[in-house]
Amino acid sequence: MRGFLLHARPFQEHGLLLDWLTDTHGWLRMRQPGARRVGSRGQKRPPAFVCLELQSAGRGGWPVLKSAEPVEHFRFLHGRRLAAAFYLHELILRALRPDEPVSGLFLDYWKSLAMLEEPGVPVSVVMRRFERQLLEHLGSGIDWGHTADRAPVDPDAGYRVGLQGGIVPDGRTGAIPGRVLLAIAADRPLVSAADRRTARDLMQALLVPHVGDRPFVSRRLWPSAPAEAETAPDSP
Structure with a gap:
């Protein structure tokens, strides 16, 4: 084992x-x-x-x-990458039940650690990727590239997202931009801090039914000094 x-x-x-x-x-x-x-x-x-x-x-x-x-080399994570790894640990412990196999999660977590070692991979991409995969393993996966009626997500349109209804067009102020959904789907970095915060808040809202709404202890470890420009304004 x-x-x-x-x-x-x-x-x-x-x-x-x-x-x-x-x-x-x-x-x-x-x-x-x-x-x-x-x-x-x-x-x-x-x-x-x-x-x-x-x-x-x-x-x-x-x-x-x-x-x-x-069975592999030791990893020495620092700063935001260390805080992100502890965040993944909290997600797993809060989402799973003891001694209940979850096929594929082990390898997804292993891949996430490898990504955190790579300086060129933004920390926020690693976190959103693992959150998306965890939802899939928990039976709450979403087709991030299509709406509930199977229409392709438009990067310039607005949407609302739910675990039950999927992705639904929404023209109201505050709707989630399609570009954010497509970036989550493709594990791509988001350019603006506002879009990254939108992606973070969306994933955390979708995870609440599985992990609860208590604050994450790992957020206290998030360093105040920016480690890289892509993630400087954000926390897990």
Whole structure:
């Protein structure tokens, strides 16, 4: 079984409780006894943002992590890219139920990490792409290139979007520009800060039925200094 560490917290006197995104079980929780014991020769906390080959033991309750060996290079994310990765972790933990396989999500998350390593890929594109894919995995995917009546989305027209009704033309002030929908569909960067905020707010509204409306803790990690011009005005 392969997995990515999503979250770790203290458990009992010296242990850790680990949340994983795995290729076979979706979100899986494990125990790691003794991981926080000072001077312990045992296994330390596994690294994040790297795919690990996992071995566990035990039946019933939370299994015990026996080993976690990397199967790829380590990633060292910084600034906005680190904050974005933690945002993806929060999305997964809030959207999934434990031990429920979600086909394809593991590879989509892995690809997102690889994209965050690439300086030329805007952070906002990675986040909107993963949000769109997560909605699809949760059974709430939308055809971003067509309206509910199968007409192509016009980049110069306005629309409203819902999980039930899909994309519907809307000529009122405040409607979502078609260019924003087409950019989300094609994983393209948006030029203006206003369009990026529109895309962010739209995706977060669509995700609310799956992740709730509590603020994301990862937003507190969003650095105040701009890392790149494309994302400077935005947060996750």
